[in-house]
Amino acid sequence: MEMTATRADVQKILGDELEALRSRIIANHVAAKQVASGRTKDSIKVELTENGGILWGRFPFGTLETGRRAGRTPHNFTGIIRQWIIDKGISVPPIQYIREPSKRWKPKYTPQERGLMSMAGAIAHKIKTEGTKLYREGGRNDIYSPEVEKTVNSITDRVGLLFEQEVEHINLNTKNEDGHNK
Incomplete structure (x- = not known):
């Protein structure tokens, strides 16, 4: 008995579904106006493995819905926020x-640089002490959560359906005790 x-x-189904998921998450991210430099969006990749598939994203990917809580910040956080302001075009x-x-x-520094450094310092301080605005407002659940659920259901x-068709194929090709098709 040969299985089709x-x-x-x-793997094709997984690949197709994960690529569609990737596209929908990026579209939601862009529609929510969260894109600054595009590094998070560009980091979302699909990898098919022997046992399934993985949707990869850079470390801060999870904060697209939750925001960042208050607390320790990376080295040069003010510089990171400064670059974010520039990338965002604020x-x-x-x-x-x-x-x-x-x-x-x-x-x-020029007056423009002074203004930029001042704003970056204020934003960095606010995030470090209170978290991001998204976090303070309770987050959201419309960037990737519903899309993951849709993808799991679709897969x-x-x-x-693929295996249901296979079972029908097996049933059609079985023979009864006297050697005739059922």
């Missing part, structure tokens, strides 16, 4: 110097 449903058929008002530069005193349905 193969591991390759199941307008920052400049902070002017009280006195004009002279021959003896040259400012180290279950498609693989189940």
Whole structure:
């Protein structure tokens, strides 16, 4: 008795479903206006393994729905927030110097840089002490949670249908005791 449903058929279903999941998560992420540099979005990858499949994302991927709680921050967190402000295209008002530069005193930073560093410092402090706004507001559940559930259900349905068709194929090819097809 030869089975027509193969591991390759199941792998194809998994690959198709995980790629569709990846696309829907990215679309939700973009629609929620969470994209700054695009590194998180670009990090989402599908890997098919011998025993299934994995959807990979960079470490902060989980915070797309939960936000970041208050607490320890990475080294140079203010610099990270500064880059986030730039990537996000957030307008920052400049902070002017009280006195004009002279021959003896040259400012180290431009007024625009001062404004950017000030805002980055304030945001970094707020996140470190209270968490991100998303975290403080209780998070959300519309970036990946419903999509994962849909994908699991779709894979279950498609693989189940594949094996249901295989069982019908087996039943059609069985013979009774006298050697005739049932």
